[in-house]
Amino acid sequence: MKLSEKQQLFAQLIAQLILWSVDHxxxxxxxxAYRTPEQAALNAxxxxxxxxxxxxxxxxxxxxxxxxxxxxxxxxxxLPLGEYWESIGGSWGGRFSRPDGNHFSLEHNGVR
Numbered sequence: 879m880k881l882s883e884k885q886q887l888f889a890q891l892i893a894q895l896i897l898w899s900v901d902h903x904x905x906x907x908x909x910x911a912y913r914t915p916e917q918a919a920l921n922a923x924x925x926x927x928x929x930x931x932x933x934x935x936x937x938x939x940x941x942x943x944x945x946x947x948x949x950x951x952x953x954x955x956x957l958p959l960g961e962y963w964e965s966i967g968g969s970w971g972g973r974f975s976r977p978d979g980n981h982f983s984l985e986h987n988g989v990r
Contacts, residue, residue, distance in 0.1 A: 881935065881986070884937060884984060884986060885935075885936045885937060887984065888936070888937050888983075888984040891963075891966055891967065891968055891984065892939055892982065894966060895941075895959065895962065895963050895966070895968075895982065896941075898959075898962050899943075899959055899962075902958065903945075904943060904944070904945060904958070904959065905943075905944040905945075905947075906941040906942060906943055906944070906959075907941070907942045907944070908939065908940075908941065908942070909939070909940030909941060909942050909980060910933060910939070910940045911933065911936070911938075911939045911940075912933060912934075912936055913931055913933035913934055914934065915929075915934050918930070918931040918933065918934050928989075930989050931989075932983045932984070932986060932989055932990070935986055937983055937984045937986050938981060938982065938983035938984075939981075939982055939983075940978075940980045940981055940982075941959070941980050941982060942980065943955060943956055943959065943979075943980065952979070953971075953972045953977040953978065953979025953980075954972075954979070955979065956970075956972055956979035956980060957972060957979075959982075960972040960973070960979065960982075963982050967984070968982055968983065968984055969982075969983045969984065969985050969990035970982060970983075971983070974990075
């Protein structure tokens with residue numbers, strides 16, 4: 879699948895995730911979606927991500943989760959969204975060795 883096709887699929891899947899979250903009483907806003915390669919390299923250097931971040935390929939987004947109007951910072955709060963995201967083919971950051979619960983991506987070239 880070409881990168882542009884995968885990006886289109888990712889956008890459709892994120893739309894599904896957002897609609898699912900609303901249907902289940904969650905509210906989300908967008909955090910970081912696109913990240914420049916330079917920013918990804920800087921984040922990796924500072925221990926806050928990886929240089930080959932899927933954000934640079936437009937295949938990842940960080941969502942901000944609100945439950946009962948309260949912003950959630952604990953990755954565990956994202957578990958229902960993460961499980962749903964995985965069920966439709968995505969990779970969820972809550973499963974990373976350093977959990978990143980607000981990260982939702984679509985695997986590309988072995989990167990999740």
